[in-house]
Amino acid sequence: SSLMDQYFGRMRSLMNNKELPARIRFLLQDTVELRENNWVPRKAFIDNGPKTINQIRQDAVKDLGVFIPAPMSQGMRMDFFLESPFMPNRMKLDRETLGGLADMFGQMPGSGIGTGPGVIQDRYSPTMGRHRTNPLFNGHSGHIAPQPQSQFDMGPKSFVKSNQVQNQHFLNQNQNHMAQQQVQSKDMPPRFSKKGQLNADEISLRPAQSFLLNKNQVPKLQPQIPTMMPPSTQPPRTQTPPLGQPPQLGLKTNPPPIQEKPQKTNKKPPPAKEELLKMTETVVTEYLNSKNLTEAVNGVREMRAPKHFLPEMLSKIIVCSLDRPDEDKEHASTLIHTLRTEGLITGENFMQAFLSVLDQCPKIEVDVPLVKSYLAQFAARAIIAELVSVAELAHPLENGTHFPLFLLCLQQSAKLKDREWLTDLFQQSKVNMQKMLPEIDQNKDRMLEILEGKGLSFLFPLLKLEKELLKQIKADPSPQSIYKWIKDNISPKLHTDKGFVNILMTSFLQYISQELCVTEQLEQEKQLLLAFKPVMQKFLHDHTELQVSALYALQVHCNASGFPKGMLLRYFVNFYDMEIIEEEAFLAWKEDITQEFPGKGRALFQVNQWLTWLETAEEEESEDEAD
Structure with a gap:
């Protein structure tokens, strides 16, 4: 649970990190909120989730009053007939007996009034039963004979047989009515014939919103309508194919976009890349000559450069200033920082431009030999202006890429501002300096050498301490001289740093071990420890977390x-008796689950009994005090 809380704590901090893309932050926020809601998904996900085909068909019935069965293969599927209410007897319907508006409203959608493009003579339309029983038809449903129950029990074979008879009957009736229907369609008012045709198409062309189909998909659905019926009831192929209608509908919906197209051509296309580069060069040259920042910013704004061109524009600004005096390079930086303030560019654009110029260095070095030093100045000014962070600059330069450029950038930053500011900034960035070196140099000793060579060892005062303190103790083991050396060489800020305490304790322990070559000299070990006690107490007193660090060093x-x-138990007892480390620190070390330091398991095994004694002794003391 505590680990899970840590994971989600980390996710929360990333969620609030404005530098991450919005989609990543949203995903993190969504997961955090999902956990807070006991892993119950948002209502939106439940309502708008994927639907089964059966749910889609049910929605069709609710929204359209249209029943869409599963497409059937050529061999007629029994389950459709057994499950649906559209039995053969319901099809025996005398159209003429209905009279009135039923000729129009009561039509099966597939067999609209008249014949012609888009009209499907489907007397087996599965929607028929639904339309007839709908209250819209003013009670005409009485003409539909109910299906006798015994029909269900006759078994599939007899069912198919009776069905074939029905099909034959409908086919004959279909042929007889063809001519009659054509005459009817001519005589009827246009509004009636139009209505009938629309009914035929609405089956597939006008789905409910829940179907979420594009207009482009409509023609694909059209041919499926005949396959939904038994083959015997499909209209003869000599008729006009039902696909005649959709193209007409398509034509009706297309004209508006065609009318809009001429308007789009009125927009000016963005300038070509070469033109933009020329414009950038002109703006920069004028700016460096006149030093008019406002004019330069307006010039860039008026260019209306597309986003993908911005890194190239910035690299042009940098390159244009490289062969000019230092003052002009600073002005170029000022222009870039102002463009960011005005919201015209981002830190990411600058980094892309910076890396692009770096790749061109071999060419530029012919005319500008110190190009890398100048680029380091651009990067340093960007860090000071908070255009980019130390971590953002470090990432593309890892493993010694363009080495020693990263170190040059830090050098210039310290020179332009100050060491203390840079040390704090570097420590906050959590950049691993060893990773910034070429792979062959990625070790502590080599790193310290390189940093000293570049005048950057101040970034790692503890590394210097680690190297020097043991030498100092060996030279003069008196507590006074050790304390004086630490005060003179280590910033007071670091005196409460866990890393400092770790190095301090390690140096003392290494010195004691080297002095006692024979393990039996326990008394001498105790005397040496007593000698260093004042220095240890000076830095550890009243700092439980630093005392825990001291125990980890041990x-x-x-x-x-x-x-x-x-050995470990001996030191634990001595530290406790000499009051170098307090009870709370021992117990905090026991409970701490940090995996950073090796050997915790074996260490606990050796001192567990003593820690249990310490815990009970402390409890007894507190009980006595309470009494």
Whole structure:
């Protein structure tokens, strides 16, 4: 649970990180909120989730009053007839007996009034039963004979047989009515014949909104209508194909876009790349000569450069200033930073431009030998102006890419501002300096050498301390001289740093180990520890978290020595008796689950009994005080 809380805490911090893309932050927020809602998804996901084909058919019945069965194969599917209310007897319907408006409203959608393009003579339309029983038809449903129950029990074979008879009857009736219907369609008022045709198409062309179909898909649905019926009831192929209608509908909907097209041509196309580069060069040259920042910003704004061109525009600004005096390079930086303030460019655009110019360095170096130093200045000014962060600059330069450019950027930043500011900024960035070096140099000693060579060792004061402190103790092990050396060489800010305490304790422990070559000299070990006690107390007193760091330093030291028998327990007892480390720190170390330092399991095994004693002793003391 605590690990899960840590994961979600991390997700929350990333969720609030404005530098991440919005879609990533939304996904994180969605997951965090999902957990807060006991893993119940949002209502929107439930309502708008995927639907089964049966749910879609049910929606069709609700929204359109149209029943869409599953498409049937050539061999007639029994389950459709057994499950649906559209039995053969219901089809025996005398159109003429209905009279009135039923000729229009009561038509099966497939057999609209008249013949012609788009009209399907489908007397087996599955929608017939639904339309007849609908209250819209003013009680005409009485003409439909109910299906006798016994029909269901006759079995599939007899059902098919009776069905074939029905089909034959309908086919004959179909042929007899063809001529009559054509005459009817001519004599009827146009509004009636139009209505009939629309009914035929509405089956597939006008689905409910829930179907979410595009107009483009409509023609695909049209041919499926005949296949929904038994083959014997499909209209003869000599008739006009039903696909005649959709193209007409398509033509009706197309004209508006055609009318709009001429308007689109009125918009000016964006200038070509070469033209934009020329415009950029003109703006920069004029700006560097006149130093009029407002005019330059307006010039860039009026260019209306597309987003994908912005990195190229910035790299042009940088390159144009490289062969000019230092003052002009600074002005070029000012222009870039102002463009960001005005919202015309982003830090990401600058990084792309910076890397693009870096790739051109071999060419540029012919005319401008110090191009990398100048680029380092551009990067340093961008860091100071908060156009980019140290981490953003470091990422593309990892593993010694363009080495030593990253170090040059840090050098210039310290020069332009100050060391302390840069040290804080660098530590906050969490950049791993070893990763910034070529792979062959990725170790602590080599890193310290390189940093000292570049005058950047101030970024890692603890590395210097680690290297020098043991030498200093060996030279003069008196507590006074050790304390004085630390005060002179280590910033007071670091005195409460866990890393500092770790190095301090490790140096003392290494010195004691080297002094005692024979493990039996326990008394001498205790005396040396007592000698260093004032220095330890000076830095550890009243800082429980630093005392825990001191215990971890002891754990790592014992682990490196292969856990000599009784050594860890001995130190624990001495630290406790000498009041170098307090009870709370011992128990906090026991409970801490940090995996950063090796050997915790073995260490706990060796001192667990003593820690249990300490816990009970502390409880007894608190009980006595309460009494």
